[in-house]
Amino acid sequence: MTKLKLLALDTATEACSAALYIDGEIYQDFQLAPREHTRLILRQAEGLLNKAGITVQQLDALAFGRGPGSFTGVRIATGVVQGMAFGADIPVVPVSTLASIAQAVYEDHQAQHVLSAIDARMGGVYWGQYQLNAEGLMQLVGDEAVLSPADVAMPASFDWCGAGSGWQAHGKILQQRLASVTRIYPDYYPQSKTIARLAVAGFKNGEAVDAAQAIPVYLRNDVAQKSADRK
Amino acid sequence: MIVLGIETSCDETGLAVYDSDRGLLAHTLHSQIKLHAEYGGVVPELASRDHVRYLLPLAEQALQQAGVSKHELDGIAYTAGPGLIGALMVGASTGRALAMTLGIPAIAVHHMEGHLLAPMLEDAAPDFPFIALLVSGGHTLLAEVQGIGQYQILGESLDDAAGEAFDKTAKMLDLGYPGGPILAKLAEQGRSGQYKFPRPMVDRPGLDFSFSGLKTFTLNTWQDAKQAGSDDEQTRADIALAFEEAVVDTLMIKCRRALRETGIKTLVIAGGVGANLRLRGALQAMVEKENSALFYPRIEFCTDNGAMIAHVGCLRLQAGQQEDLQINTRARWPIDELEKI
Numbered sequence: 001m002t003k004l005k006l007l008a009l010d011t012a013t014e015a016c017s018a019a020l021y022i023d024g025e026i027y028q029d030f031q032l033a034p035r036e037h038t039r040l041i042l043r044q045a046e047g048l049l050n051k052a053g054i055t056v057q058q059l060d061a062l063a064f065g066r067g068p069g070s071f072t073g074v075r076i077a078t079g080v081v082q083g084m085a086f087g088a089d090i091p092v093v094p095v096s097t098l099a100s101i102a103q104a105v106y107e108d109h110q111a112q113h114v115l116s117a118i119d120a121r122m123g124g125v126y127w128g129q130y131q132l133n134a135e136g137l138m139q140l141v142g143d144e145a146v147l148s149p150a151d152v153a154m155p156a157s158f159d160w161c162g163a164g165s166g167w168q169a170h171g172k173i174l175q176q177r178l179a180s181v182t183r184i185y186p187d188y189y190p191q192s193k194t195i196a197r198l199a200v201a202g203f204k205n206g207e208a209v210d211a212a213q214a215i216p217v218y219l220r221n222d223v224a225q226k227s228a229d230r231k
Numbered sequence: 232m233i234v235l236g237i238e239t240s241c242d243e244t245g246l247a248v249y250d251s252d253r254g255l256l257a258h259t260l261h262s263q264i265k266l267h268a269e270y271g272g273v274v275p276e277l278a279s280r281d282h283v284r285y286l287l288p289l290a291e292q293a294l295q296q297a298g299v300s301k302h303e304l305d306g307i308a309y310t311a312g313p314g315l316i317g318a319l320m321v322g323a324s325t326g327r328a329l330a331m332t333l334g335i336p337a338i339a340v341h342h343m344e345g346h347l348l349a350p351m352l353e354d355a356a357p358d359f360p361f362i363a364l365l366v367s368g369g370h371t372l373l374a375e376v377q378g379i380g381q382y383q384i385l386g387e388s389l390d391d392a393a394g395e396a397f398d399k400t401a402k403m404l405d406l407g408y409p410g411g412p413i414l415a416k417l418a419e420q421g422r423s424g425q426y427k428f429p430r431p432m433v434d435r436p437g438l439d440f441s442f443s444g445l446k447t448f449t450l451n452t453w454q455d456a457k458q459a460g461s462d463d464e465q466t467r468a469d470i471a472l473a474f475e476e477a478v479v480d481t482l483m484i485k486c487r488r489a490l491r492e493t494g495i496k497t498l499v500i501a502g503g504v505g506a507n508l509r510l511r512g513a514l515q516a517m518v519e520k521e522n523s524a525l526f527y528p529r530i531e532f533c534t535d536n537g538a539m540i541a542h543v544g545c546l547r548l549q550a551g552q553q554e555d556l557q558i559n560t561r562a563r564w565p566i567d568e569l570e571k572i
Contacts, residue, residue, distance in 0.1 A: 079283070086287050211287055
């Protein structure tokens with residue numbers, strides 16, 4: 001148990017959640033609520049803080065799902081966390097949404113090797129491979145990427161699970177390519193509970209940043225064509 | 232009451248600190264013009280990404296310049312619309328969460344109300360009622376302003392906004408980005424009377440505008456010049472001037488009509504095109520003949536800025552308005568839906 005108070009927020013996908021970590025206990029408000037994030041997220045945060053009887057200023061740090069995910073969605077949590085961290089002078093731990101999914105599948109199903117996938121739209125998928133470390137936390141193997149589901153590569157010989165909305169949207173192609181993956185949890189979303197758990201470890205490892213440095217990781221960066229390239 | 236204002240509706244990140252007693256204390260701005268220039272126009276996604284990087288550093292800078300600690304703030308004002316939804320979201324989510332954390336009220340500000348009341352940031356501020364001409368890249372409208380939140384729209388552009396017409400015309404003349412100011416600069420070299428351009432809709436009653444025909448007329452004129460082999464720099468400047476004169480004349484005629492029809496003696500110009508010196512000159516000459524007065528904000532407050540948002544936010548917070556605990560944005564938001572205070 002780590003003696004620490006931390007609030008985690010995530011609005012990167014259809015899910016919208018807040019979680020409060022207090023000295024080893026985690027309380028979460030999780031809702032599947034597409035397009036409701038702007039209405040919900042601050043109330044979820046306030047609800048958890050009020051129930052615990054603490055203020056943002058009493059927290060040691062904030063955490064957020066820093067992406068990948070919906071661009072605007074990721075920026076909602078980013079903006080909220082920046083505003084709170086700046087207002088309360090506390091640091092922020094950015095956490096991968098793909099890692100959050102992998103951690104949740106470990107906690108719920110004891111899966112130790114997870115292929116995390118979030119639907120990236122436009123025929124793409126946000127992709128990351130995670131495996132369990134000695135502290136019971138899922139850790140990235142290689143790099144996160146945005147790619148076509150037809151281009152994902154089968155990782156080395158473990159009993160891998162699939163998880164996340166990428167397996168809903170592109171299940172057929174992914175299963176063709178990765179035939180040995182039989183356990184699939186397609187209805188898993190990033191969630192603040194596991195973001196909080198990963199962030200507590202990140203905080204101890206010195207991964208916290210100042211409010212202004214709490215910025216998204218989009219993975220997809222080719223969002224527009226320059227005039228010169230169009231000609 | 233001290234208010235922090237946040238503007239992120241398009242391609243400028245603007246922050247400001249406004250005090251109801253002492254007026255504007257500080258304002259900071261980051262313009263993304265260079266970022267979007269390579270794309271020939273504002274790319275909404277890139278604009279949103281840039282706001283995330285610049286908002287807090289600019290807020291810190293504004294507070295420091297104002298000599299105000301964030302704990303002395305009494306409210307947060309942010310632009311909620313109209314504008315690019317993803318860009319608006321950055322200022323709204325950061326501003327609303329900051330207010331929640333500091334335990335102070337937040338207010339969602341209408342971007343155009345910010346522009347409309349920007350002349351009140353100056354020492355020589357207009358009194359109500361006045362006629363306001365709002366001209367920018369996204370809007371062209373004439374409104375009768377009886378008080379704060381009392382805006383009756385007298386006329387609007389039926390197609391392109393005036394600033395948009397400037398930008399598109401500049402593109403047709405193969406000028407750079409952002410086109411409007413470059414076109415205006417080129418027009419300074421133009422010779423008046425070389426071309427006769429129409430003055431759209433001035434012979435019709437009413438106060439609406441239309442600029443897309445003028446844009447096409449300019450394109451045809453330029454293409455004819457090209458075909459005749461006379462597409463030299465002087466011709467291009469002459470055409471730019473003829474276009475600018477036509478827009479300015481049209482705006483002036485409609486403003487004069489609005490003053491005469493309402494009997495109001497005060498005219499206010501605001502918005503990015505309000506920085507155009509030919510427009511300012513033409514309107515000044517007109518109001519003098521009409522026994523009226525002209526007011527406008529300093530040039531830097533014609534374009535998007537945080538000061539106008541902090542100012543309007545302060546007025547509305549002082550009147551007791553504030554937002555619920557949610558992030559409010561409205562890509563579309565008719566200005567006559569605002570509450571009067």
